[in-house]
Amino acid sequence: MERIELDEARLQGQAEIWCYMFSFADSTALKSAMELRIADIIYSYGGTATSSQIASCINDSLTSPDITTLARIMRSLVRRKIFTIHPPSNGGDPLYNLTHSLRWLLHDSEQTLAPMVLMQNHPWQMAPWHYFSQCVKEGGVAFKKAHGCEIWDLASRNLDFNKLFNDSMACTSKFVTSAILSGYKQGFNSIGSLVDVGGGTGGLISEIVKVHPPIKGVNFDLPHVISTAPGYNGVSHIDGDMFHAIPNTDAIIMKVISRFRALNSMDACGEVAIIEGVASNFS
Numbered sequence: 001m002e003r004i005e006l007d008e009a010r011l012q013g014q015a016e017i018w019c020y021m022f023s024f025a026d027s028t029a030l031k032s033a034m035e036l037r038i039a040d041i042i043y044s045y046g047g048t049a050t051s052s053q054i055a056s057c058i059n060d061s062l063t064s065p066d067i068t069t070l071a072r073i074m075r076s077l078v079r080r081k082i083f084t085i086h087p088p089s090n091g092g093d094p095l096y097n098l099t100h101s102l103r104w105l106l107h108d109s110e111q112t113l114a115p116m117v118l119m120q121n122h123p124w125q126m127a128p129w130h131y132f133s134q135c136v137k138e139g140g141v142a143f144k145k146a147h148g149c150e151i152w153d154l155a156s157r158n159l160d161f162n163k164l165f166n167d168s169m170a171c172t173s174k175f176v177t178s179a180i181l182s183g184y185k186q187g188f189n190s191i192g193s194l195v196d197v198g199g200g201t202g203g204l205i206s207e208i209v210k211v212h213p214p215i216k217g218v219n220f221d222l223p224h225v226i227s228t229a230p231g232y233n234g235v236s237h238i239d240g241d242m243f244h245a246i247p248n249t250d251a252i253i254m255k256v257i258s259r260f261r262a263l264n265s266m267d268a269c270g271e272v273a274i275i276e277g278v279a280s281n282f283s
Contacts, residue, residue, distance in 0.1 A: 029076040030105075031121035034114055038074075039105045042083075042098050050093035111174050119168035124154070124161060156224035166225060169200040169256070176255065177207045188212045195220050195249040197242050204255060206232035218247050 033039065041057045042049045051074065055065040074096060078085045082105075084097045104113045119125060128142035135142050143151050155162040181188075188194075188208065195218035196205040202219035209217040213234060219226070223239040231237075238247055246252065 025076060026080055027121050029073050030082065030117060032073050033077060033082070034105060034107075034117050036070075036073075037107060039098065039102045040107055042096055042102075043106055047098045048095050050088075050095055052093050054096070112171055115164070115167035115171045119164050122161075122164060152222055152224075156222065162224055162228065166201050166228060170203045173200065173204045173255065177204055180204075180253075181208065181211050185211075188215065191215055191251050193218065193249045193251075195238075195247050195252050197246055197252050197254045198256075199253075200225060201229040202232055202235055202237060204253070206235050208253075209234040218249060220246060 036058050038054055038058075041054050044057070045053055051067060051070060054074075055067055055070055058065045058070075074083060074085070077083050078096075081099060082101055084099055086095045086097065088095055103109070104111070105117065106112055107114045124147065127146040131142040131145040134140075134145055141150065143154075147154055151165075155165050189212070191212075192214070193216040194205065194208065196202070197220050199205050199219040199221055205217045205219045209215050209232070215234070217232075217235040219229060219232075219235055219237045220240060220242070221229075222241065226237045226239040229237050240246070
């Protein structure tokens with residue numbers, strides 16, 4: 001009996017290793033679905049579409065989509081409950097349906113995780129993960145080992161990566177803005193000026209100022225980030241390095257600020273801190 005239990009445990013352990021070994025396939029399948037805009041296509045059909053309908057909307061080139069490869073991607077995501085699938089009653093193509101998870105991946109939705117999915121699964125962001133063991137042996141930053149520079153340096157000289165990163169940060173800010181405004185509304189009443197440190201393109205601070213117009217808002221980030229930020233009423237964009245100095249202000253707000261630089265100088269901890277009574281020198 002003990003031998004049988006041991007064999008079963010060993011087989012279960014092997015199965016778990018296989019799952020870990022190929023877990024990357026889930027994220028890359030999700031990325032492929034984002035690039036092909038499959039969620040948007042299904043949404044355009046009212047939330048339910050066949051593989052043929054999906055394929056007909058994918059390519060704008062002279063080639064036809066590979067239905068077999070598309071089916072493999074869909075099967076992988078159905079297994080992870082990103083899509084649901086229902087066999088048709090008339091024996092035609094199966095029907096794919098949107099799920100609550102998938103609605104977070106619509107590109108043009110007001111609240112979407114699509115930019116974050118594309119950024120986190122981009123080859124530039126995936127490469128540093130392969131340098132973790134080297135970092136253990138030698139120390140250092142995984143992103144720098146993979147690309148020869150810090151993530152901010154790459155973004156400063158690569159416009160495509162800069163946009164990819166900024167869009168991903170902006171989309172996550174939308175999720176927490178309403179919670180911040182409702183949970184800290186009385187605190188904002190006592191603030192005359194507020195700076196969002198590492199504020200990206202200014203989405204969070206602009207929403208705070210919109211609800212609390214007496215506040216003088218400052219969006220503070222690196223020069224290459226500020227250079228792409230749109231204008232907002234009541235918000236000034238100032239570029240600089242938070243590790244050197246930040247603008248003088250009554251309070252600062254920080255969201256998803258790095259405490260750990262092992263991978264790429266940024267961790268998605270999702271924390272928000274509002275600190276009042278700050279009087280930092282800025283030059």
